[in-house]
Amino acid sequence: MYGLYVITERRQGRSHADVARAALASGARAVQLRDKEMPVRDLLTVAEELREICAKAGALFIVNDRLDVAMASQADGVHFGPDDMPVAAARRALVGCGRRRFIIGASVATVEEAQQAVADGADYVSVGSMFVTGTKPDAGAPVGLQRLAEIRRAVSLPVAAIGGITVDNVAQVMRAGADAPAVISAVSRAHDMEAATRDLARIIDETRQARPK
DSSP states (O other): OOEEEEEOOBTTOOOHHHHHHHHHHHHTEEEEEEEEEHHHHHHHHHHHHHHHHHHHOEEEEEESOOOHHHHHHSSEOOOOOEEEEEEEHHHHHHHHOOSSSEEEEEEEEHHHHHHHHHTOSSSSSEEESSOOOOOTSSSSSHHHHHHHHHHHHHOOOOOOOSOOOOTHHHHHOOOTTTSEESSSSSTSSSSHHHHHHHHHHHHHHHHHHHOOO
């Protein structure tokens, strides 16, 4: 899990597929389908569409929350928040179904939560919220860049970061240790989604190249 990670949302007439296509055409490396309101049948249809879009682009496709939809759509993985299915339970279910190669991401806010996610079988952790964000009302108070750096030092897995990340602060997030800055509104609510994605991806790549070897 490296590079720009775009989480889709439906907004202002834009569909999940619209956001995914724009992001993948302009430098995103992974896409997550996130929709808390869509009925599961419709969500599965959208997931199957996004899986095809991501496969053609050579990008990872992750489904938020719903392990059943992720598996049925043949997604690359699933992402769980703190109130979703425990990572360990999901990993057991996947092994029981013969799905050993399946990405599980976990949202964390502390070093202890990150270490527990690793122990439970997560493949990456997502730290947040980095900054104040209006996209996720349940995100809680920002944890800040120092916490991100602490978690980066504490785990060996890829570390994503989320929450209020924009073109103006994504370099700070990268310097603090993020492997995959994750954005929602910075792309989905941009006037020009492709241009916004290109700017974010460029800064991420430039900042990564400038890191000490």
